Amino acid sequence: MSVATDREATRSSVSIHFKRPREPFARVRDYRSSLVDDLLEQVLDERLEERVARGASPFLFGSVSSGSLGLTAESFGLSASVEDGGIPRGLEALMTEIERIRRHGVLPVELERAKRETLAQSDQDYAERKKTESDGLADDYVSSFLSGDPEVGIEADHALTRSLLPGIRLEELNARVAARVYDHDRVILATAPEKAGLAAPIQRPSCAPRSSARPRVRSRPGRTRSRARG
Secondary structure, three states, X not given: OEEEEEOOOOOEEEEEEEEEEOOOOOOHHHXXXXXXXXXXXXXXXXHHHHHHHOOOOOOOEEXXXXXXXXXXXXXXXXEEEEOOOOHHHHHHHHHHHHHHHHHHOOOHHHHHHHHHHHHHHHXXXXXXXXXXXXXXXXXXXXXXXXXXXXXOOHHHHHHHHHHHHHXXXXXXXXXXXXXXXXXXXXXXXXXXXXXXXXOOOOOOOOOOOOOOOOOOOXXXXXXXXXXXXX
16 A cells, blocks of 8 residues: 655545556457456446435545556556545545455446447547547557557447447446455555545555455547546
8 A cells, every 4th residue: 555645736636546557559359358447437437426416425526447557467446535634534435346346246237338438438449530639549549559559540430339349248347346456455545635634544444345255448549538527
């Protein structure tokens, strides 16, 4: 666990990241696997959003993200922006959502909703492909060159999404939970602004339970996601 104060930070935040070896992204099956990750991220993101919408939430907004950690590792993580002094409660809420999906999995209605939103976003990206900024395209090519992953492109991305998305089953999504959320290789980061009267937590919060052992995105190049809502 890492705790830090930052004089430039405007609010407190806490996040949980699960590290793993970098997975290949070279074939259609790898692209399909990345779609499964996208759906899982979307389901968790919706749950965080619903928690905020119910009111009295321990965090101001939450986000789900995945991405590379250099050339050999990548991570999956949940983050929350909290009121100053609210890091322990925010961490507890994130841990609760993680344990909830580990124990009970994803609901069929959640999968169908995530599929609709993923397809709608893909359709929108395709419809607006002529408006893509040059710097965004350049970033995608640089990422492809540095990582060795192929640059799919919006047209192929759209075609693959429409072809592969309908066949993804609920069982696959629930199996992916165990491959992304676990008790090892877990990093907790907490950041708070340097402010008079605000003390950063310096010990392991009691709200971060060690889950009992159990038998449990990568976003496509150019599609790294960090979905935050408030």
